Amino acid sequence: MRDKTTVIIGGGVTGLFTAYFLVKKGVEVTVIDDGTIPGLHSCSSGNAGMIVPSHFLPLANPDTLKEGLRGSFTPGSAFGIHWSVNSDLLRWLAGYLRNSFSRVIPAKTETLAALHLESRDLFQLVQSADIPDLSLDLTGLVMVSSTRKSFDREKRSADQSIRLGIPAEVWSPDTFRSLNAHIDARLTGAVFYPLDGKVDPVTMLLSLVNWLKANGVTIIENCPVTGWKTDDHQIIAAKSDDREFIADDFLICAGDRSGLITKLLGCEIPLQPGKGISFDSPNSGPILSHPTLLQDHHVAITPYEKYTRFAGDFLLGNRNNRVTQERLTRIRQSTHQVFPGLTVNQPFAETSWSGFRPVSPDGMPIIGRSKKWSNLLTGTGHAMMGISLGPVSGSILSDLVMGIPVKPDYERFLAPSRFGNSF
Numbered sequence: 001m002r003d004k005t006t007v008i009i010g011g012g013v014t015g016l017f018t019a020y021f022l023v024k025k026g027v028e029v030t031v032i033d034d035g036t037i038p039g040l041h042s043c044s045s046g047n048a049g050m051i052v053p054s055h056f057l058p059l060a061n062p063d064t065l066k067e068g069l070r071g072s073f074t075p076g077s078a079f080g081i082h083w084s085v086n087s088d089l090l091r092w093l094a095g096y097l098r099n100s101f102s103r104v105i106p107a108k109t110e111t112l113a114a115l116h117l118e119s120r121d122l123f124q125l126v127q128s129a130d131i132p133d134l135s136l137d138l139t140g141l142v143m144v145s146s147t148r149k150s151f152d153r154e155k156r157s158a159d160q161s162i163r164l165g166i167p168a169e170v171w172s173p174d175t176f177r178s179l180n181a182h183i184d185a186r187l188t189g190a191v192f193y194p195l196d197g198k199v200d201p202v203t204m205l206l207s208l209v210n211w212l213k214a215n216g217v218t219i220i221e222n223c224p225v226t227g228w229k230t231d232d233h234q235i236i237a238a239k240s241d242d243r244e245f246i247a248d249d250f251l252i253c254a255g256d257r258s259g260l261i262t263k264l265l266g267c268e269i270p271l272q273p274g275k276g277i278s279f280d281s282p283n284s285g286p287i288l289s290h291p292t293l294l295q296d297h298h299v300a301i302t303p304y305e306k307y308t309r310f311a312g313d314f315l316l317g318n319r320n321n322r323v324t325q326e327r328l329t330r331i332r333q334s335t336h337q338v339f340p341g342l343t344v345n346q347p348f349a350e351t352s353w354s355g356f357r358p359v360s361p362d363g364m365p366i367i368g369r370s371k372k373w374s375n376l377l378t379g380t381g382h383a384m385m386g387i388s389l390g391p392v393s394g395s396i397l398s399d400l401v402m403g404i405p406v407k408p409d410y411e412r413f414l415a416p417s418r419f420g421n422s423f
């Protein structure tokens with residue numbers, strides 16, 4: 001019998017790592033998901049699986065804003081906004097615009113770098129202590145530039161990375177080719193981040209679930225949480241049709257839909273879905289030496305033992321999960337422009353995947369306790385870094401449940417209260 005009970009809503013990477021760290025602290029945990037756990041429907045399954053300390057810059061910054069705006073008015077662009085008359089989207093955009101010119105971007109950058117490095121350490125700790133089959137490979141990632149302009153920008157990022165304590169190496173095309181001798185590569189240059197890496201997302205989620213089940217966690221699948229039972233400032237139970245789940249603390253880790261459930265409690269979480277797609281191609285020829293990002297094309301390529309995953313697109317404000325042939329073809333053609341010899345099977349819409357990144361208006365995760373409901377917490381808003389930040393997010397949430405103070409910068413830049421008293 002454990003002293004404290006928790007219900008986690010959402011069995012994606014954030015919910016499962018939170019469950020792991022809560023179990024380690026002696027807490028009783030139930031994880032509820034409206035699909036299967038792990039589920040192909042969740043954003044945590046079909047993503048590019050990259051572990052990215054290199055992604056230390058918050059998404060709300062002047063360069064990304066400019067690129068997003070340009071993409072929004074360019075048909076077929078990888079990066080953009082699905083415009084609609086939607087007051088939540090307009091409010092979110094106003095917040096994003098404000099945050100893109102914030103004077104605290106450098107402090108947020110330092111915080112993100114610290115979060116990534118801590119998460120990387122925790123990945124290794126979880127693997128060595130409890131879950132050896134996480135499929136962790138921390139041997140680096142390459143960012144490839146096809147133009148002088150993007151290579152110059154990446155070299156500036158590499159300098160900043162080194163200043164933040166995240167090593168980076170600027171590579172000439174020949175250095176890249178020496179590691180990928182069998183692949184025809186057309187690039188201007190590359191930056192290598194040796195601390196980055198990859199996991200196979202579904203293997204990681206499955207091994208986490210197996211460990212959780214073996215350690216007493218109750219996993220409840222196909223059970224959408226649709227309501228709450230409350231009493232003054234306390235939540236008593238999460239409800240799904242006629243079922244009630246009672247606990248001391250309730251943690252919302254429901255990805256891009258986190259705000260939809262908390263709205264029922266009068267709590268707002270400012271999130272927009274950032275749609276992305278991916279497909280897998282079986283390895284039938286030479287494969288890339290490392291996970292690789294094509295910076296000018298917004299394409300992520302992750303080589304695994306038997307197949308290579310190709311991922312792309314960042315379309316904000318769109319919760320339609322249809323994958324179109326045009327968008328898949330863009331990813332394949334972009335790959336062929338840079339690596340003409342790399343075998344990429346023709347992808348088909350029916351067998352491809354789409355997912356929705358939970359995107360916050362300041363580009364930082366949203367992790368903390370509610371001001372309105374004393375036993376409500378959330379962990380979401382990880383946008384394109386949810387896999388990378390899974391362990392540290394779970395660790396922070398478990399500390400908050402136990403009343404253990406978190407680092408002041410984490411409190412300052414992650415707490416939902418930074419958006420006012422809406423949560």
Ligand SMILES: Cc1cc2nc3c(=O)[nH]c(=O)nc-3n(C[C@H](O)[C@H](O)[C@H](O)COP(=O)(O)OP(=O)(O)OC[C@H]3O[C@@H](n4cnc5c(N)ncnc54)[C@H](O)[C@@H]3O)c2cc1C
Pocket residue numbers: 009010011012013014015032033034035039041042043044045046047048049050051052223224225226253254255256257258261274275276277278300311312354355356357358379380381382383384385386387388389
């Ligand atoms: C194309 C693409 C590539 C990406 N590549 C990377 C990468 O390389 N590295 C990286 O770090 N990140 C990457 N990401 C981002 C990453 O996938 C997400 O940040 C992360 O998966 C979010 O995890 P989550 O647990 O917060 O949400 P989710 O994985 O979406 O999990 C939330 C769960 O909550 C459930 N849920 C929602 N509402 C309810 C409800 N009412 N009741 C019960 N259950 C509910 C959902 O069904 C879901 O299973 C990528 C994303 C995309 C789209």
